Amino acid sequence: MSDAGMPSIAALRRSIATGASSADEALALQREAFERGAAVHRCVVERATDSRPVAHAPLSGIAMAHKDVFGAGLRAAGQGRPEGAAADAVTSPPSAPLRRLSERGATYLGALVMAEYACGATAENPHFPAPLNPLDPAAAVGGSSSGSAVAVAAGLCRASLGTDTAGSVRIPASTCGVVGFKPGAGVIDPGGVSQLAPSLDTVGVVARSVSDAAHVFAALLPDEAPMAQRLLSLEGIEEDLSRHRRWRVASALDQPDLRDDVASRLGAFESRATSHAVAWHRASLHGLDELSCLAQIVLHVEAAATHAHSVRHALDSLAPITQSILLPGWAVPAAWYRQACEARAGWRDAFVAGHLSQADVLLLPSLPRGVPDAQTVTTTSDRFDPRELVALHRYHAFVNYLGLPSLSFPIGTDARGRPVCIQAIGAPGAEAELLAFGHQFAAPTGAPSVPAARNVRRASALLH
Secondary structure, eight states, X not given: OOOOSSOOHHHHHHHHHXXXXXXXXXXXXXXXXXXXXXXXXXXXXXEOOOOOOOTTSTTTXXXXXXXXXXXXXXXXXXXXXXXXXXXXXXXXXXXXXXXHHHHTTOEEEEEEOOSGGGOSSBOOOTTSOOOOOTTOTTBOOBSSSHHHHHHHHTTSOSEEEEEESSSTTHHHHHHTTSEEEEOOTTSSOOTTBOOSSTTTOEXXXXXXXXHHHHHHHHHHSOTTSHHHHHHTSTTHHHHHHHSOOOOEEEEOOOOTTOOHHHHHHHHHHHHHHHTTTOEEEEOOOTTHHHHHHHHHHHHHHHHHHHTHHHHHHOGGGSOHHHHHHHGGGGTSOHXXXXXXXXXXXXXXXHHHHHHTSSOSEEEEESSTTOSOBGGGGOTTSTTOOHHHHHHHHTTTHHHHXXXXXXXXXXXXXXXXXXXXXXXXXXXTTOXXXXXXXXXXXXXXXXOOOSSHHHHHHHHHHHTO
């Protein structure tokens, strides 16, 4: 994996602030990378019209494309449906996250492909060509924020917004070897963002580096938030991420379902981390299966309610994998859903007390069996293996049920050269700590930008 190519958000900010380049020059470079890569990786739904950067704003000169659940003003979110088929396919004001990024100076490049209605842990969507994993065309691309992960890994943009309901930011980030960040419940304003299961949905960030994710996350926060204030300083975010800490870590990386080469890489990571003065202890994930079941109950019931119109009036047009998420919710007893909702706070309190009262982060595998071949997680393939599909979301959905923040990031590669990622989970309000931990321990991310050689030369020129 490599992070060569487009300069980081922090580097672009410094270059523009010092006059080494202009916001217009930076945007021209990013637009070229976006246009060239879009055709190669099949991850773009629609390109935005040209727009000028907001002058003297923290993210002026930074361009991003986002998952197609964010209303952009002139175009409503497509939600992975055929053009014009989404139930809310009317023009609407920009969603709160896009409006916030715009106020902070960011430029919108366009909408990215996704699983239909954000249903599914892979990029499987019969309405669009399957996006290609930039690291390995035979490898799976996770979902549902598939286009976001592909665009970022391929260097089309440094960061992208997605949504995470049961791992939909962290899973595709892990399959593509980039950073996936899911803040805690309610931290980011979801106004105007298309929903799947409202009490589980979280706006998240896919990024080339933890630093990039931190800059975008800070831009989404209210003005009075400490990280939002630090964004106003040119080096504020970087200083916070790099500040020396003695980490207290609870590790549940040693899970029984790990593939051997993944287990070896996770073990090597533990050795490296403990040698850097990390206070480390083992943790046991008691109750994971029950938590996962509760998360699935909430997901199915709320998804069925959210998209009841499509189920009633356009069922035949929905992909089978979408139907498998929406239809079970109509059969779940109301008492099960009510009990799952009522039990949530108790489960969260017990989980935090048991795992995070004496630790800053809890570590879990992200993909215990590594990144699978695309055909083994595509339900219409004769090579489909349901065990591989289950492994993609095994350690993710329960985090949404608990409403906790989580960060996935690569730590190396497996025997096939595909990324191995871990997931760091924090207590409520621990977003800044998670980002700092990932900044210290993440491996380089993504594939070289496309086309790598030309963009590396031009990117270098921007910084000198």
